[in-house]
Amino acid sequence: MAKRRQHESVEDLIGLIDRKLAFFGNNRSQFSLRDKVLCLADIFEKVKDLGVSAIAESGINSKAARERIRLYLLEYPDTVIDGIELAVVSGIADYPRRIRELRVEHGYQIATGASQDPEFGVDLSPDQYFLVSVEPDLDAARRWHIVNRIRKSADGSRQKILAFLLENVGKVVTTEELYYVSNEAKEFGRRTRELRTENGYMIATRFTGRPDLKSGQYILQSDQRIAEPHDRQIPDSVQKEVYSRDSNKCRLCGWSIKRWSNNDPRILELHHIEHHKQGGPNTANNLIVLCSKCHDEVHSGKHKAILDRIVKQND
Ligand SMILES: [Zn+2]
Ligand SMILES: [Zn+2]
Structure with a gap:
């Protein structure tokens, strides 16, 4: 051409x-x-x-096709735009790719019939577009850049996943992101688990104290707290059972994630009633959910009387 x-x-x-x-x-x-x-x-x-x-x-006089599309959409937010309009504005046939870039790299929420969620309320065909908000989601854009920087590094997939989690402490990350950042490693799920079971990172799911998460979502709750080696090997099924039995709340003070705040950024953890070192097993009735504050206090010798009462309830 x-x-x-x-x-x-x-x-x-x-x-x-x-x-x-x-x-x-x-x-x-x-x-x-x-x-x-x-x-x-x-x-x-x-x-x-x-x-x-x-x-x-x-007035739309940028030389870059993507920028022309962006400016046109900003000119007509909340308006159904046909693909052919974007072909005219961009002067290229591959405008869907530019739309994708505006979405993932720049954080613009652009709905199409191909991707819209059922709650959206506007009926679009796959080649129609709709700019939902003129303000881009800068965090989405930030993450996209981070993810691409990390995935290009020479590190192994476990290190890449960790690097991404460490840049998103306290933020929800998705299976898709972990898969992508690991360079589409087939074993990305296993590598993520190893960060918990071998390195002791506090990576929670909706089954381990974060019922607010959806399936396929993870959160590295803290980069300060690392699980003790003996706590790393508690089987997933047991963790799930204990968090569910204790209703995702601290057994001592009742703290749950609903009460999380910047000033009081606790997390939920599992505590061995009979300490692992003294032969306490990784079974549900030897484990309770504690918030990180109570957990620290328990390990410094506080709350003995209340704990004794809880032990009796567990038996
Ligand atoms: Zn403990
Ligand atoms: Zn507590």
């Missing part, structure tokens, strides 16, 4: 297209099929150039 010549004026282009259309009209009876298509393709290209020049007159 010929490279587009820049700076052709709207008038020049209209004149040129007129002449080409007249040529097509006068000669098409002698044209072969291929001649027709080539002649129309030439006109088509010029019409595309005309689109770019004409919208530049209305």
Whole structure:
């Protein structure tokens, strides 16, 4: 395809297209099929150039196709935009890719019929677009850049997953992100688990004290607290059982994630009633849920009487 010549004026282009259309009209009876298509393709290209020049007159004059699409969508938020409009504005056929970039790299929430959620309320076809908010989600954009920086590094997949989690402490991350950042490692789930079971990172799921999470979501709750080696090997099924039995609340003070605040950023942890070192097993009735504050206090010798009462309840 010929490279587009820049700076052709709207008038020049209209004149040129007129002449080409007249040529097509006068000669098409002698044209072969291929001649027709080539002649129309030439006109088509010029019409595309005309689109770019004409919208530049209305102020959208960036040289980059993606930026022209962005500016056009910002001009008409809350409006259903057809794909063909974006083809005109961008002057390229692959505008869906630019839309994708605006979504994932720049954090714009752009709905289409192909991706919208059922709650959205506007009926779109797969080639219609709708800018939901003129403000991009900068955190989504930030994460996209982080994820791409990390996945290019030479580290192994476990290190990459950890690096991403450490940049998102206290924030929800998704299975898709962990998969992507690990460079699509088949074993990304296992690597994530190892960060818990071998390195002691406090990575919670909806089954381990964070019922507010959805399936496929994880959260590294703290980069300060690392589980004791003996706490790392509690089987998933046992953790799940204990958190569920204790209703995702600290057994001493009743703290749950609903009460989380910046000033009091606790997390929930499991505590061995009979300490592991003294032979206490990793079974549900030897474990209770404690908040990190109470947990620290218990290990410094407080709350003995209350704990004794809880032990009796557990038996
Ligand atoms: Zn403990
Ligand atoms: Zn507590």
